[in-house]
Amino acid sequence: MAKQNGQGSYRGTGGELHQTNTDSQAHLTTNQGVSVSDDQNTLTVGPSGPQLLEDHVMREKITHFDHERIPERVVHARGYGAHGYFEPYKSHAKLTKAAFLQDPKERTPVFVRFSTVAGSAGSPDTARDVRGFAVKFYTSEGNYDLVGNNIPVFFIQDAIKFPDLIHSVKPAPDRDFPQAQSAHDTFWDFVGLTPESMHMLMWVMSDRAIPRSFRMMEGFGIHTFRMINKQGDSTFVKFHWRPKLGTYSLMWDEAVKIAGADPDFHRRDLWNAIESGDYPEWELSVQAFTAEQAEEFGYDVLDPTKLVPEEEVPLTPLGRMVLDRNVENFFAETEQVAFCPSHVVPGIDFSNDPLLQGRLFSYLDTQLSRLGSPNFHQIPINAPKNSAQNFQRDGHMQMGVPAGRVANEPNSLDDGSPRENPKEGFASYQAEEAGSKQRIRPESFADHYTQARLFYHSMTTPEQKHIVGGLAFELGKCKETKVHTRMLGHLRHIDKDLSIEVAEALGMKGQADKIKPAVEPFDMKPSPALSQYAKAPDSIAGKKIGLLTTHGVESKLYNALLKAAKEESAQVEVIAPTIGPMETSSGKEIEPDHFLSGAPSALFDAVVIAPADESLAAMPDAVNWLRDAYAHLKVIGYNGNTEQLFRKAGIEQGADEGVLDVAGGQFDALVAAAKKHRVWGREP
Numbered sequence: 001m002a003k004q005n006g007q008g009s010y011r012g013t014g015g016e017l018h019q020t021n022t023d024s025q026a027h028l029t030t031n032q033g034v035s036v037s038d039d040q041n042t043l044t045v046g047p048s049g050p051q052l053l054e055d056h057v058m059r060e061k062i063t064h065f066d067h068e069r070i071p072e073r074v075v076h077a078r079g080y081g082a083h084g085y086f087e088p089y090k091s092h093a094k095l096t097k098a099a100f101l102q103d104p105k106e107r108t109p110v111f112v113r114f115s116t117v118a119g120s121a122g123s124p125d126t127a128r129d130v131r132g133f134a135v136k137f138y139t140s141e142g143n144y145d146l147v148g149n150n151i152p153v154f155f156i157q158d159a160i161k162f163p164d165l166i167h168s169v170k171p172a173p174d175r176d177f178p179q180a181q182s183a184h185d186t187f188w189d190f191v192g193l194t195p196e197s198m199h200m201l202m203w204v205m206s207d208r209a210i211p212r213s214f215r216m217m218e219g220f221g222i223h224t225f226r227m228i229n230k231q232g233d234s235t236f237v238k239f240h241w242r243p244k245l246g247t248y249s250l251m252w253d254e255a256v257k258i259a260g261a262d263p264d265f266h267r268r269d270l271w272n273a274i275e276s277g278d279y280p281e282w283e284l285s286v287q288a289f290t291a292e293q294a295e296e297f298g299y300d301v302l303d304p305t306k307l308v309p310e311e312e313v314p315l316t317p318l319g320r321m322v323l324d325r326n327v328e329n330f331f332a333e334t335e336q337v338a339f340c341p342s343h344v345v346p347g348i349d350f351s352n353d354p355l356l357q358g359r360l361f362s363y364l365d366t367q368l369s370r371l372g373s374p375n376f377h378q379i380p381i382n383a384p385k386n387s388a389q390n391f392q393r394d395g396h397m398q399m400g401v402p403a404g405r406v407a408n409e410p411n412s413l414d415d416g417s418p419r420e421n422p423k424e425g426f427a428s429y430q431a432e433e434a435g436s437k438q439r440i441r442p443e444s445f446a447d448h449y450t451q452a453r454l455f456y457h458s459m460t461t462p463e464q465k466h467i468v469g470g471l472a473f474e475l476g477k478c479k480e481t482k483v484h485t486r487m488l489g490h491l492r493h494i495d496k497d498l499s500i501e502v503a504e505a506l507g508m509k510g511q512a513d514k515i516k517p518a519v520e521p522f523d524m525k526p527s528p529a530l531s532q533y534a535k536a537p538d539s540i541a542g543k544k545i546g547l548l549t550t551h552g553v554e555s556k557l558y559n560a561l562l563k564a565a566k567e568e569s570a571q572v573e574v575i576a577p578t579i580g581p582m583e584t585s586s587g588k589e590i591e592p593d594h595f596l597s598g599a600p601s602a603l604f605d606a607v608v609i610a611p612a613d614e615s616l617a618a619m620p621d622a623v624n625w626l627r628d629a630y631a632h633l634k635v636i637g638y639n640g641n642t643e644q645l646f647r648k649a650g651i652e653q654g655a656d657e658g659v660l661d662v663a664g665g666q667f668d669a670l671v672a673a674a675k676k677h678r679v680w681g682r683e684p
């Protein structure tokens with residue numbers, strides 16, 4: 001007989017724990033609402049006998065579990081979402097009649113999902129990849145989805161090539177590796193044979209593809225869209241999201257190490273920031289221009305492999321988005337959310353960009369299979385807040401109970417049924433179109449190198465070096481010589497020195513293929529706005545300082561660091577050799593956030609090493625911690641008990657402007673140095 005083991009729980013005859021309900025707790029029930037008496041044991045004939053098929057409680061539970069998974073997204077499978085709101089700065093009626101852009105007092109709820117493209121749902125956050133930046137605005141006129149990326153251009157010009165692009169970057173179908181990586185032959189073979197991808201490749205090989213945080217990432221709508229105002233005037237627009245914290249990236253070696261130490265680095269960062277009330281914020285802007293202006297640009301604004309430099313068309317800020325609420329259930333919200341570029345509201349319309357046009361088809365189609373029913377718009381995260389009203393009926397998992405006899409229109413039997421609204425309903429912009437039916441790419445799309453060159457030449461020196469490093473790493477993982485030499489040939493048209501440096505890194509100098517460009521590239525004026533470091537804000541807000549210390553850490557230094565970080569809206573995390581509670585020199589108990597071997601210095605933006613004694617010098621993990629921080633160009637603060645540790649790491653105290661004595665709690669210089677993000681001069 002079961003024995004009572006305190007209120008609300010007892011041990012069963014096999015020693016298993018039963019948690020039973022108290023007066024204030026709900027009953028555990030089956031899905032039919034029937035109270036369950038025992039959730040630990042299946043119904044059997046005697047304690048050791050066979051199980052009985054009649055056990056509906058066990059069968060229902062296992063059956064539901066067996067069907068818990070749905071297909072992951074065919075791309076962008078790994079992602080993380082949050083709720084928030086958007087508010088315009090003022091009315092943008094001149095540009096658009098979209099209701100959510102009219103009234104600065106009106107907040108529109110949003111749901112955002114950030115993602116990587118290539119990896120499966122369980123892949124590490126810090127893979128080198130494009131990041132998805134998808135925003136669903138629940139406007140008073142229905143849902144508007146801005147489904148963009150953190151890079152303003154794309155690999156291909158026509159959606160018919162998307163399956164090929166994705167097949168080439170996903171694990172090879174015969175061996176199913178590599179996971180979450182473009183560093184393999186099929187990808188580089190495909191892009192080498194698809195020169196329109198050269199501009200995007202420059203971005204993907206740059207630091208943009210290894211962001212520091214979702215909170216520190218730009219977003220772009222990529223395609224040229226239209227905004228339509230009340231008078232029916234159309235303006236072309238390109239959408240930009242700009243993070244308030246500035247745009248920052250990891251270094252490649254950090255990204256690799258973080259993938260092991262914390263594969264959830266980006267989702268944890270977003271979740272923690274929102275939980276602690278440090279709400280991330282982005283400004284939404286557009287570059288607005290007329291069709292006549294676009295004629296003068298020298299590139300085609302309908303080509304998604306081209307951007308419009310901000311120096312040519314500056315940003316018009318529209319409003320701000322704040323993410324202030326984490327999801328309550330990852331599956332119900334983040335996994336089931338369905339973004340779709342064709343979800344537009346009156347005042348926003350499409351252009352003829354052939355990639356966009358193909359996307360308008362693909363998303364609803366894929367979601368029918370991913371979410372399993374045409375009724376997925378009824379799932380709470382997808383449902384418009386202004387409610388959908390039409391005569392679509394039935395289908396798998398119909399959740400509503402549409403009442404009434406009439407499910408058709410026109411009808412004269414139900415005066416209360418929904419009707420068309422010619423005045424305010426969505427009406428497509430009446431663009432004049434003419435021509436014969438053909439499968440043909442516009443000649444204006446044929447310049448594949450000019451903007452790749454623009455991007456490379458707009459980078460700072462460290463950014464250029466990282467592009468060389470990215471290309472060398474990725475091509476170094478390829479086995480096929482023809483893949484190497486072809487890519488070196490393309491790089492020559494972007495920048496000769498770039499091609500030579502990558503060739504040298506591969507040991508293939510002079511082996512670039514001779515490739516004849518479809519159109520000779522030319523030099524555009526460099527665009528400093530494309531460089532994330534050239535425009536980085538002077539701030540450490542939202543960043544993390546790692547304090548590596550030991551039991552007995554000097555309390556004055558510890559408190560001064562907390563104060564300095566707080567004043568700058570940065571955060572301190574404590575790393576110690578063990579995870580148990582420890583004390584400062586004044587006896588205050590602190591609980592380390594991490595233990596040393598579980599938290600490499602790559603997880604932090606700047607570091608302070610301030611132990612109570614020299615004991616860290618005897619720990620290889622501590623030596624690596626410091627070496628890595630130095631190699632990753634971090635600002636490093638230290639106190640007096642670190643001489644042996646620095647000697648072992650082969651780093652001189654005060655070696656450069658980023659290795660600073662903070663003994664006694666002097667953090668002004670460290671904060672000032674950390675605002676430069678990294679000690680770029682240290683990079684070999």
Ligand code: HEM
Nearest residue numbers: 073076113132133134148149154159162222339358362366
């Ligand atoms: C400018 C180019 C593109 C951008 C910016 C883009 C962006 C995105 C983003 C952000 C997502 C993830 C949405 C989420 O978080 O749930 C996504 C998913 C997806 N994209 Fe794209 N994409 C582009 C091109 C394409 C093209 C050309 C196609 C196909 C023709 C395509 C098909 C898909 C599909 C099938 C999904 C999965 C949707 C789902 O299962 O919910 N994308 N895309």
